[in-house]
Amino acid sequence: MHPADPTISTISTISGSKPRVIAFDRNRLRIEDIVAIAQGKAQAVLSADPAFRAAIARGADFLDRLLREDGTIYGVTTGYGDSCTVTVPADLVVELPHHLYTYHGCGLGEYLTPAQTRAVMATRLASLSKGFSGVSVELLVQIASLLEHDLLPLIPSEGSVGASGDLTPLSYLAAVLCGEREVWRKGEHVAAAQALSDAGITPLRLRPKEGLAIMNGTAVMTALACLAYDRAAYLTQLTTRITALASFALDGNAHHFDEVLFSVKPHAGMQGVAAWLRHDLPAGQVERNGKRLQDRYSIRCAPHVIGVLADALPFFRQSIENELNSANDNPIIDAENERVLHGGHFYGGHIAFAMDGMKNAVANLADLLDRQMALLVDSRYNQGLPANLSGVQGPRAAINHGLKALQISASAWTAEALKLTMPASVFSRSTECHNQDKVSMGTIAARDCLRVLELTEQVVAALLITVRQGVWLRLQLHPELSLSPALAKMMDVLATDIAPIQEDRRLEPDLRLMLERMRQQEWSLYA
Template identity: 60%
Template structure:
């Protein structure tokens, strides 16, 4: 089948497998002639949506004009970096016209040296979506057929096996993105239909010839920030979910510890007007609505409760500018050289530099690790009889005659402390570790992909802490109700307790909790423990 006929084999909803199609949104996300949002990338990554290229004739014509202009430049004998020259410090090496067509595939081949764990399916889909969107801006000199093939990788779930290590974040994500380019050309392995397959065999099964990369198309695919940007999109959404969950667990801990709702009074946050902490306090207030403080208790709760909005608020405010910078990078032409089809210019620059993503991910992982520390400190209060206002030691639910041999959440708190420590350790900024590479051509690099990977690891650890804290606070609320059945548990919190309890019953007798912790961590990582209504609750609180 010819290269331009791929749409003829596109299955319903743009996906290859029936089980994927059943869960995908049949209204595809349009790429081209519009900005893409972080949420759209995440929807693609989580297999909730397919993609479709814009049918705007002007946009399609512009894409083809860029490729045509590049061909004319070559025919006229112009020198264009990476098209008829070598790469990097070899830009002074002229490539004979007889070898120009072979150059893109050579680029993909010598960059096939990635190492480390492979990106998972969601990460791979996010990366492809980010690269597709950047090339769709029409400044890269690629053909429409290349964009169609990238869309096909997404819609048919033909997922290049991308090693996570090997990029310094300038000139873009060269080594990991070489695996995307190679897959389009029918080389290396891909995940398809539940198994690891040779890319060429999958294209044959789909009735399509592997793509012959045109001049610059290998470079356009590889010389950009798609890996760090795709990972950053996933990180932003997971971090936003964690901030709301941390607020909910603060409210739940306040109930369990018989703490004071007055710490979250709106006036406190009006006179220190950081928007993020006011938002976090509003969420906690909404979750505690109707709860009155009990006279005679400690006048002020400890910092991990009282100052929780201030901790969560830092992350909320950081997410504002992090989201801005990630979406700007997502919606940018970030390879080199750029091809301006309107003014017919070749622009040699450095848009492949991932500094904004690097700094954003470095900052976000610090803010997220602070959430881990906050939740771990709250959990430590809950299990400690010296600080938990009368709850049983280690939140044990055992009957009195069995209390001596039951230890409740003791080990869960120890594990939570370990995960927190590891999250905090991983906050070392990657962006300050620039290394001079490639014969001092790439002599100041961003380390953006390492920063994004670090951020995802911190998120993973923090989600584990959140899962431990969630199970513990739900247990603690049940124990508080045993002490005083009249303890008010506001409706949002009661619904949350019931939801968690349906999957992880009250711990009356010690049992291994690993399976429940893993299942709950997966729900948190998938942003499935809370819904959008939970985010809106605090709007008028």
């Protein structure tokens, strides 16, 4: 049964505590709001402000009046897309939205995860709440109710070309609002009709433009972009911390990150990464004779590699949040001036470009770390550490191989990430009788970006094990060395989860634990 108090959501059980409330109205939302809702740490609530609800109602009322006056409205009294020249008889207008989501029920591929689905629903709710889509307040309430009860449409991830928006995947949201198809409920697939009935939610009968308003937008790609941004921003910091540990393990030179050195190349993100490295590697650390004057590029140039993503993140945020806070269906309903404006705001080009750029910058992090690992495990380049970072000495060293296989796996994950950096946005296809003759491919770009993030996180997991082992071995060889407080704290945290690798052991459990910690963002890194 659903809670008696409508302000308390069953979603609170996801995070184990009552979530904070995020009000949906015409105000601007941030990426963090969508991520919090996706993770079950916040509840989406439709604003009860009378002025806001009146503004939403004006759009639906204006459309109703146009219909009574025999107005011609795309997608309301006409067919969709190339069929815009087909006039729909007045007695069939009410059926048109249901046909729209029905014939778009042809998605394939894996279903979006529950977190991704919450993000999609919240993103669509944000756009429709701007008041330019001609939908009813009841439709917005229905989306918020599904989120409140954590009834999540089963949405196939494949089938969108990113214009006219995410038609096929969003058809699954439209159908569930009407009590059709299936939902996730507490991790199980349940018929939508049964799930809505159990929650006391009455299925909708969509008003004339509401099917189009739900489906004809960029909610799927934008939601996935919000989740991708959150992960990429964290990886920027985590890759920097790993680089500091790798530099220490390789007996590197802290002077490569000198403040004056970086002041002459004024990329703010890159300078920030260098500052983080100075924080982790104080310049006063012991400098011993015999050190290389210059470390290899994967250490020395790490701020220049990580800094590309750090500098791109503000642009990515701007593009994603502008799309998140946009009315992006067609036509736009200007109720205040009583106009119907036909355009192409469903086109996801900004998200496509952001996701193509992000996956490129993130894959470069994987490549950077892969190169660092290659140095760390190779006794020719690791400044006196044992081959493959094996912790075994004596006769048993002959049968122990340390991180040899882990380096192979990290290289495989890196190669796959790099392979996926081909931009999706350049693969536009002409579809739908050449009406949709130039499309964004934004959803494919976002899915690719999430896969690149997943692969890069696997490389990061491998490097966390590697630098934990490398620093441990370096300190055994040179007990006079000391870590900065930040690196010492990180090593203590890693040591809690990862025992030193002496006798060979299966490392998959360690990797999976690192991935879990990473995706929960459990490590505090830089302010």
